Amino acid sequence: MHEVDLENKIGTVDQLSHNIWPPSSVNYKYWPKNPLDYREVNEEYTRQIKMLSEKIMEWLSKGLGLQGEAVKEVMSEYMMLVNYYPPCPHPDLIQGLDPHTDVNGFTLVLPNEVPGLQVFKDDHWIDLKHIPSAIIVIIGDQILRLSNGRYKNVLHKTTVDKERTRMSWPVLVRPTYDTVVGPFPELTSQDDPPKFKPIAYKDYIYHKFSKLPIVHLDS
Numbered sequence: 001m002h003e004v005d006l007e008n009k010i011g012t013v014d015q016l017s018h019n020i021w022p023p024s025s026v027n028y029k030y031w032p033k034n035p036l037d038y039r040e041v042n043e044e045y046t047r048q049i050k051m052l053s054e055k056i057m058e059w060l061s062k063g064l065g066l067q068g069e070a071v072k073e074v075m076s077e078y079m080m081l082v083n084y085y086p087p088c089p090h091p092d093l094i095q096g097l098d099p100h101t102d103v104n105g106f107t108l109v110l111p112n113e114v115p116g117l118q119v120f121k122d123d124h125w126i127d128l129k130h131i132p133s134a135i136i137v138i139i140g141d142q143i144l145r146l147s148n149g150r151y152k153n154v155l156h157k158t159t160v161d162k163e164r165t166r167m168s169w170p171v172l173v174r175p176t177y178d179t180v181v182g183p184f185p186e187l188t189s190q191d192d193p194p195k196f197k198p199i200a201y202k203d204y205i206y207h208k209f210s211k212l213p214i215v216h217l218d219s
């Protein structure tokens with residue numbers, strides 16, 4: 001007999017990912033060949049999403065009292081992710097993505113009409129309502145670290161639907177692997193010391209996914 005641990009649901013999702021910006025990071029080998037207009041539509045989406053991201057980064061920078069380019073100088077790469085959550089007769093046992101915070105800077109999620117994204121706030125999981133054409137902005141680990149904790153990364157997870165296929169197309173805005181990310185020096189002082197140790201983005205990823213401790217200076 002197969003025993004299922006009801007506390008820990010099993011996650012199920014098919015994922016495809018490829019870089020979309022800058023052009024030097026793009027390798028069309030990883031892009032789907034079907035549908036035929038995938039590349040053209042994706043390139044137009046990239047142009048639009050880049051404009052939106054740059055606006056958001058300007059607002060994030062100014063919200064910290066910094067010049068408008070500050071965040072953009074750190075987050076220069078864009079990756080497209082396609083999440084495919086097949087229908088599942090047992091959404092009580094199976095979920096989509098396990099609870100996580102995004103490792104990158106921030107993520108712009110475009111979901112299809114099937115709801116399923118949940119965020120953790122005030123000790124509760126909250127269902128996000130589907131709003132047609134709305135893009136969901138999720139703050140990830142690197143914006144938390146850059147802002148010295150002023151912008152919070154968001155714990156989130158996804159559920160699956162009994163009958164309908166859920167899909168989402170998040171774009172991950174992120175530093176290059178070699179970029180060292182730590183709090184902006186302008187945001188720290190003797191009264192407000194750095195909460196995070198600067199670390200290359202690739203090393204941060206390695207530590208996070210191998211579950212090694214990441215040094216938080218306040219712990």
Ligand SMILES: O=C(O)CCC(=O)C(=O)O
Nearest residue numbers: 083109111117158168170
């Ligand atoms: O499917 C979603 O709505 C969110 C996906 C997500 O959190 C992720 O890909 O990191």
Ligand SMILES: [Fe+2]
Nearest residue numbers: 100101102156
């Ligand atoms: Fe996520």
